[in-house]
Amino acid sequence: MNAPKNFTVGLVQMGMSADPAENLQKACAKVEEAAKAGAQVICLPELFRSPYFCQVEDHAAFDLAEPVPGPSTAALAKIAKDKKVVVLASLFERRAPGLYHNTTAVLDADGSLAGLYRKMHIPDDPAFYEKFYFTPGDLGFRAIPTARAKIGTLVCWDQWYPEAARLTALQGAPVLFYPTAIGWHPEVMRSMEGLEMLDAWRTVQRGHAIANGVYVAAVNRIGHEMPAHGGGKGLTFWGTSFICDPFGAILEEAADDKEAILVAEIDLARIEKLRREWPFLRDRRIDAYTGLDKRFLDA
Numbered sequence: 001m002n003a004p005k006n007f008t009v010g011l012v013q014m015g016m017s018a019d020p021a022e023n024l025q026k027a028c029a030k031v032e033e034a035a036k037a038g039a040q041v042i043c044l045p046e047l048f049r050s051p052y053f054c055q056v057e058d059h060a061a062f063d064l065a066e067p068v069p070g071p072s073t074a075a076l077a078k079i080a081k082d083k084k085v086v087v088l089a090s091l092f093e094r095r096a097p098g099l100y101h102n103t104t105a106v107l108d109a110d111g112s113l114a115g116l117y118r119k120m121h122i123p124d125d126p127a128f129y130e131k132f133y134f135t136p137g138d139l140g141f142r143a144i145p146t147a148r149a150k151i152g153t154l155v156c157w158d159q160w161y162p163e164a165a166r167l168t169a170l171q172g173a174p175v176l177f178y179p180t181a182i183g184w185h186p187e188v189m190r191s192m193e194g195l196e197m198l199d200a201w202r203t204v205q206r207g208h209a210i211a212n213g214v215y216v217a218a219v220n221r222i223g224h225e226m227p228a229h230g231g232g233k234g235l236t237f238w239g240t241s242f243i244c245d246p247f248g249a250i251l252e253e254a255a256d257d258k259e260a261i262l263v264a265e266i267d268l269a270r271i272e273k274l275r276r277e278w279p280f281l282r283d284r285r286i287d288a289y290t291g292l293d294k295r296f297l298d299a
Helices: 020-036 059-064 071-083 156-160 162-169 192-212 268-277
Strands: 007-013 041-043 086-096 099-107 113-118 143-145 150-153 175-179 215-219 222-225 235-238 242-244 250-253 260-266
Touching: 007 020, 007 215, 020 041, 020 071, 020 260, 041 175, 071 086, 071 099, 086 113, 086 150, 086 175, 099 150, 113 143, 150 162, 156 175, 156 192, 162 175, 162 192, 175 192, 192 215, 192 242, 215 260, 242 260, 250 260
Parallel strands: 007 041, 041 086, 150 175, 175 215
Antiparallel strands: 007 260, 086 099, 099 113, 143 150, 215 242, 222 235, 242 250
């Protein structure tokens, strides 16, 4: 059996227009650009085909959904096969009439569909009304085998849950991808409160990297987006996509307001070294974690 090889990941930080076809075309061009820069596993932001429609509850927005496999996966699979890269595409999945998911399709380097991850944690907050649109995922947490490595992908709100990162890492994923759409309400943008939000977002994900001895690659969108038919002041997405190593060190990071391609190597020897020196997985007390499957432990 051949030993696993290092590989290079790429993140595509981009802004979205109101035209899904234009966004898909742009995403395809960005994937090609990342491949040219040496990336072998390339991740797009959450729901990259459209503006973030979950700012309001609007039945018309369901028309943005598509089957998976479908037109977007077909276009990206062609590039994956041509460039021999793995592509992570976050899509609004139409599974059946009235049944929709926030889904990441993992397209392998031969253009085949390696697997799906359906977002498990669905938020419902002002301007993030995702429970109106998405059924919670029913595939569990997954490390999907590809030509490069097992790929662990979660989505946005999943970022805040250590259980999700742990269960994905335990399946052998050396890197956790987090396609994301997160930003500021205008009244808190770049205020102390806003900066604290951004810092918490970065910190919790770096913590997942450290606790599990894996790389983390989080990719966000940029730009100010207004709801399609009014109903709010909009959101300014804070970009700041980053890749960190298994001890939380930032390897690559984007600005908060510019499109970018980030590329970094996943060094498997680095994972091995840090897991030997900081053996968190070895010292887990799996006999003592009863209760983690409960909502709350009442006294």
